Amino acid sequence: MNAIATEPPLQAVRLGKSFGEKVVLHDASLLLEPGQVLGLLGKNGSGKSTLIKCLLGLLRTTAGEARVFGEDAWDLSAGAKARLGYVPQQVTAYPWMRVRQMIAYTAAFYTGWNHALADDLCRRWDLPLEDRTGVLSVGQLQTLGLVLALGHEPDLLVLDEPVASLDPSARREFLRTLIDIAVESDESGPQRSVLFSTHITSDLERIANRVAVLQNGRVAFDSELDTLKESVKRLRLTSHNGAIPDGFAVPGALSTHVAGSLATVTVADYQPETANELASRWDADVAVDDLNLEEIFLEMHDGLSH
Numbered sequence: 290m291n292a293i294a295t296e297p298p299l300q301a302v303r304l305g306k307s308f309g310e311k312v313v314l315h316d317a318s319l320l321l322e323p324g325q326v327l328g329l330l331g332k333n334g335s336g337k338s339t340l341i342k343c344l345l346g347l348l349r350t351t352a353g354e355a356r357v358f359g360e361d362a363w364d365l366s367a368g369a370k371a372r373l374g375y376v377p378q379q380v381t382a383y384p385w386m387r388v389r390q391m392i393a394y395t396a397a398f399y400t401g402w403n404h405a406l407a408d409d410l411c412r413r414w415d416l417p418l419e420d421r422t423g424v425l426s427v428g429q430l431q432t433l434g435l436v437l438a439l440g441h442e443p444d445l446l447v448l449d450e451p452v453a454s455l456d457p458s459a460r461r462e463f464l465r466t467l468i469d470i471a472v473e474s475d476e477s478g479p480q481r482s483v484l485f486s487t488h489i490t491s492d493l494e495r496i497a498n499r500v501a502v503l504q505n506g507r508v509a510f511d512s513e514l515d516t517l518k519e520s521v522k523r524l525r526l527t528s529h530n531g532a533i534p535d536g537f538a539v540p541g542a543l544s545t546h547v548a549g550s551l552a553t554v555t556v557a558d559y560q561p562e563t564a565n566e567l568a569s570r571w572d573a574d575v576a577v578d579d580l581n582l583e584e585i586f587l588e589m590h591d592g593l594s595h
């Protein structure tokens with residue numbers, strides 16, 4: 290086994306990035322392990338694209354480290370670049386080239402280009418092969434960017450809001466393909482890893498096995514998706530003694546709402562005994578609700594901002 294195969298596909302260590310006086314990232318750490326599909330969440334302007342570009346060596350970091358397959362991202366070898374597929378937020382292509390020519394042009398850079406796969410993706414995503422790329426819609430251009438990033442079957446796929454411009458059916462089709470790619474990496478040799486940023490939490494929920502939240506220039510949260518869903522819960526307390534007392538508080542709660550004899554508390558560290566403890570402490574019935582990822586993200590964002 291060569292050294293490169295054992296290295297994490299992506300790693301940020303206390304990464305910082307400023308544009309002049311403006312600090313966008315400071316102390317951002319992230320580790321993508323082989324075979325993981327990591328969804329990166331964060332509000333507009335939180336620095337997702339900047340982190341991705343620093344991680345891939347497209348922007349120079351101001352502090353810390355960015356590594357791709359163990360190599361310094363700013364000085365990547367051709368071998369590491371060949372194992373990497375990237376779709377930027379805004380895909381660019383030579384406008385005078387036809388789609389077919391743009392694909393052939395890109396394919397020429399790779400010894401391992403899978404022509405059958407690229408043809409199949411074009412068919413599945415209805416790409417007009419004879420159109421010049423300059424006349425493609427934003428969604429078609431993004432789809433072309435995906436074909437260009439997938440054709441050489443990269444070990445690491447990095448997607449900056451890959452489906453933002455796609456219509457619902459193209460989005461579903463793309464996600465299905467991405468799931469295929471992730472499943473394939475579970476079954477056999479190549480451990481394909483994916484990092485993608487998105488605002489669409491339902492998409493993330495479908496395909497990611499890990500989620501990281503970028504906030505205030507740091508990775509404020511990073512967890513397996515299943516663990517996250519098991520630990521963030523909404524508890525509804527109904528007091529047996531009328532109004533919930535003024536001093537009602539649950540340590541570490543992300544949010545608390547009290548109305549008369551009802552209290553709703555969202556906690557980030559739910560344990561099976563949490564409900565029983567609250568029930569006896571506040572002499573209340575306690576119901577426990579699951580949250581979907583969007584609700585969790587909103588709760589965490591508010592909770593982490595405090």
Ligand SMILES: Nc1ncnc2c1ncn2[C@@H]1O[C@H](COP(=O)(O)OP(=O)(O)OP(=O)(O)O)[C@@H](O)[C@H]1O
Nearest residue numbers: 308311313331332333334335336337338339340378
């Ligand atoms: N080249 C640049 N020069 C100056 N500021 C920049 C530059 N690139 C990004 N920024 C700033 O860095 C911050 C983070 O931008 P970035 O595009 O990384 O955020 P994002 O999380 O990807 O946002 P969105 O979800 O809206 O795409 C923004 O305030 C942006 O204005």
